[in-house]
Amino acid sequence: xxxxxxxxxxxxxxxxxxVALLLFAAGCGSVSVPEGWAAPVTAGDxxxxxxxxxxxxxxxxxxxxxxAWTFPKEPEKSGWSFFGGAKSERETYLGLYATPIVTxxxxxxxxxxxxxxxxxxxxxxxxxxxxxxWPQSVxxxxxxxxxxxxxxxxxxxxxxxxxxxxxxxxxGELSPAVLLRAAERIWSSPTLDAGTLYVADLAxxxxxxxxxTGQVRWDRTLTxxxxxxxxxxxxxxxxxxxxxxxxALDRRTDGAERWQFTTDNWLWAQPLVADGVVYIVSTSGxxxxxxxxxxxxxxxxxxxxxxxxxxxxxxxxxxxxxxxGGTVFGLDPATGTERWRHQPTEKPRLLAAPLxxxxxxxxxxxxxxxxxxxxxxxxxxxxxFQKGS
Amino acid sequence: MPIxxxxxxxxxxxxxxxxxxxxxxxxxxxxxxxxxxxxxxxxVTFPLTLRTLHAMKSxxxxxxxxxxxxxxxxxxxxxxxxxxxxxxxxxxxPLGCLGPQLVQIPIFIALYATIRLTIGSTPEAMLYLSxxxxxxxxxxxxxxxxxxxxxxDLAENGSMGLAAFVFVGMWVQQRIxxxxxxxxxxxxxxxxxxxxxxxxxxxxxxxxxxTLPAALGLYWGASTAIGVILQWIFVGPGDFHVGExxxxxxxxxxxxxxxxxxxxxxxxxxxxxxxxxxxxxxxDANHGSEREDxxxxxxxxxxxxxxxxxxxxxxxxxxx
Numbered sequence: 001x002x003x004x005x006x007x008x009x010x011x012x013x014x015x016x017x018x019v020a021l022l023l024f025a026a027g028c029g030s031v032s033v034p035e036g037w038a039a040p041v042t043a044g045d046x047x048x049x050x051x052x053x054x055x056x057x058x059x060x061x062x063x064x065x066x067x068a069w070t071f072p073k074e075p076e077k078s079g080w081s082f083f084g085g086a087k088s089e090r091e092t093y094l095g096l097y098a099t100p101i102v103t104x105x106x107x108x109x110x111x112x113x114x115x116x117x118x119x120x121x122x123x124x125x126x127x128x129x130x131x132x133x134w135p136q137s138v139x140x141x142x143x144x145x146x147x148x149x150x151x152x153x154x155x156x157x158x159x160x161x162x163x164x165x166x167x168x169x170x171x172g173e174l175s176p177a178v179l180l181r182a183a184e185r186i187w188s189s190p191t192l193d194a195g196t197l198y199v200a201d202l203a204x205x206x207x208x209x210x211x212x213t214g215q216v217r218w219d220r221t222l223t224x225x226x227x228x229x230x231x232x233x234x235x236x237x238x239x240x241x242x243x244x245x246x247x248a249l250d251r252r253t254d255g256a257e258r259w260q261f262t263t264d265n266w267l268w269a270q271p272l273v274a275d276g277v278v279y280i281v282s283t284s285g286x287x288x289x290x291x292x293x294x295x296x297x298x299x300x301x302x303x304x305x306x307x308x309x310x311x312x313x314x315x316x317x318x319x320x321x322x323x324x325g326g327t328v329f330g331l332d333p334a335t336g337t338e339r340w341r342h343q344p345t346e347k348p349r350l351l352a353a354p355l356x357x358x359x360x361x362x363x364x365x366x367x368x369x370x371x372x373x374x375x376x377x378x379x380x381x382x383x384x385f386q387k388g389s
Numbered sequence: 390m391p392i393x394x395x396x397x398x399x400x401x402x403x404x405x406x407x408x409x410x411x412x413x414x415x416x417x418x419x420x421x422x423x424x425x426x427x428x429x430x431x432x433v434t435f436p437l438t439l440r441t442l443h444a445m446k447s448x449x450x451x452x453x454x455x456x457x458x459x460x461x462x463x464x465x466x467x468x469x470x471x472x473x474x475x476x477x478x479x480x481x482x483p484l485g486c487l488g489p490q491l492v493q494i495p496i497f498i499a500l501y502a503t504i505r506l507t508i509g510s511t512p513e514a515m516l517y518l519s520x521x522x523x524x525x526x527x528x529x530x531x532x533x534x535x536x537x538x539x540x541x542d543l544a545e546n547g548s549m550g551l552a553a554f555v556f557v558g559m560w561v562q563q564r565i566x567x568x569x570x571x572x573x574x575x576x577x578x579x580x581x582x583x584x585x586x587x588x589x590x591x592x593x594x595x596x597x598x599x600t601l602p603a604a605l606g607l608y609w610g611a612s613t614a615i616g617v618i619l620q621w622i623f624v625g626p627g628d629f630h631v632g633e634x635x636x637x638x639x640x641x642x643x644x645x646x647x648x649x650x651x652x653x654x655x656x657x658x659x660x661x662x663x664x665x666x667x668x669x670x671x672x673d674a675n676h677g678s679e680r681e682d683x684x685x686x687x688x689x690x691x692x693x694x695x696x697x698x699x700x701x702x703x704x705x706x707x708x709x
Binding site (some may be wrong): 034035145184185199226243265283 | 402516520
């Protein structure tokens with residue numbers, strides 16, 4: 001029953017209910033948390049993979065079922081704090097998208113990782129510790145999604161803030177000068193060739209810069225934003241874009257467009273070029289083979305039907321493709337006919353670009369599990385390492 | 390069909406596509422799209438809002454009569470029966486104010502999910518978006534959305550300025566809502582009003598603005614501002630004065646009105662004092678029940694239809 005005070009109380013109860021529901025809704029969402037999809041790399045005798053929790057692990061190539069080291073180490077559990085307390089190193093480094101850069105300094109292999117938080121860290125591959133002489137903190141001042149370009153001495157790091165800065169791979173020294181200030185985020189990895197740095201951003205611009213001075217050699221406006229990595233093929237710069245087009249620019253003639261090809265959905269995966277053919281895959285999973293010179297379609301395969309971001313690989317005469325749903329496909333590169341498909345029961349999310357190692361293809365899942373694909377015959381997909389095992 | 394799929398198909402996905410189309414239409418500004426969406430939501434829910442505001446006003450009109458009932462009947466059951474009778478006689482639905490608030494819940498939750506997805510602050514969020522877009526070029530090619538608006542990054546946590554805006558808006562809204570409630574000082578209701586007056590603005594200002602994407606804070610701030618304007622137009626400001634927003638101890642605050650401090654005193658008592666009350670704050674505080682009798686001379690026994698024409702403006706006059 002109601003009485004005079006209940007009107008106000010009901011309003012308050014409704015407000016509390018709304019707050020409770022909103023809190024519930026807030027707790028449900030997690031898409032805004034950066035998770036990362038860094039590709040695995042080999043460094044000396046080690047295979048280095050990202051774990052999806054702000055850490056990387058090193059495995060001996062001869063024994064990829066056993067972790068040799070993990071950086072940073074598991075943080076010690078601290079007591080609950082209302083304000084969350086200080087972030088652990090892993091929380092700081094959460095979201096590793098950029099493929100680690102491998103280099104050798106003083107005879108020791110190191111991997112340099114660029115984290116979403118903007119921290120650039122060098123890790124000694126033998127020990128799994130921060131590399132000697134590397135500063136405690138090197139921060140480029142913006143989230144990093146794109147894999148840095150590397151000229152053997154310097155890293156060219158592009159950021160979410162639209163800047164490109166250089167970091168000395170030996171000392172970790174961050175250059176005070178900003179090489180480029182773009183208007184939007186840069187998620188597509190800068191590509192370096194013969195002293196020219198090609199940078200595409202989300203503001204639909206692609207620029208060619210003098211890698212030494214940052215001077216813009218040419219600047220082209222695209223019809224779509226570029227989030228995927230570009231591929232260099234002779235005179236062409238192949239750029240996948242979010243308006244579903246693959247754009248081929250002539251990098252010798254001020255970036256003039258040679259041809260473009262429209263697909264069924266966004267293009268995020270890096271194009272693969274082999275024997276005069278460009279292989280691309282849309283985010284819907286449709287695979288296209290195009291003539292490199294003309295951009296004409298040779299064939300199309302639409303049987304994947306799953307979100308795809310990983311670059312296709314051509315190995316042992318088979319075009320291999322992995323999806324977000326965990327299925328791995330083997331296609332005939334000449335016709336696009338499906339040869340085989342395998343889906344591990346645990347349905348790993350295979351978004352990271354693959355690594356070709358010892359005549360096999362290595363994929364890492366979002367959780368840090370490692371899979372090996374042997375493409376010949378009917379194809380074999382094996383899980384080499386399960387995180388937490 | 391699982392409930393999650395229904396939610397996605399029927400509400401979330403259409404809203405995602407609508408927001409992206411709106412953003413493209415609004416000069417590729419997602420911030421402007423959120424403001425347009427807020428106005429649109431308010432227009433669509435306006436009939437409900439109007440019902441609430443009318444219910445609110447009717448409740449205020451009934452306050453003297455309800456207070457009489459409270460005073461007259463000590464037995465809670467009888468009191469409730471008489472209260473319900475009064476509601477029925479005057480055609481007031483005491484739950485009338487709940488509708489728009491309940492309607493806002495699914496809208497807000499869907500918008501929350503939409504903003505997190507459409508703004509694509511992380512690469513995963515943007516990649517996931519590709520599977521949620523309709524096959525319409527106008528929408529597909531609008532991605533990525535620009536996240537800059539009025540110096541804010543809508544994908545990052547809200548700024549202190551936005552938090553302050555939301556806080557002030559909600560504080561004013563709460564203040565106007567409770568400005569004529571006939572509560573006894575120190576009563577549970579009065580304490581609840583007082584608590585809500587501060588709790589809700591602080592909670593929303595802090596949690597929804599400072600810990601979630603600024604885009605959500607922008608929606609909430611704009612929606613609150615529209616709510617305050619509508620309340621002001623259709624219900625009136627009550628005994629609220631803009632001068633109350635200026636802290637008393639600031640040098641420029643005192644000039645706004647000796648007013649400011651006086652208003653603050655009357656505000657506190659106004660929770661206790663009913664509309665039209667001419668007593669001083671002290672009187673109200675000390676004689677909370679007596680003031681009910683002197684209010685406007687109307688009551689259940691007068692045969693009057695109640696102090697309907699008493700608006701906020703009229704109420705403020707005696708205090709001047």
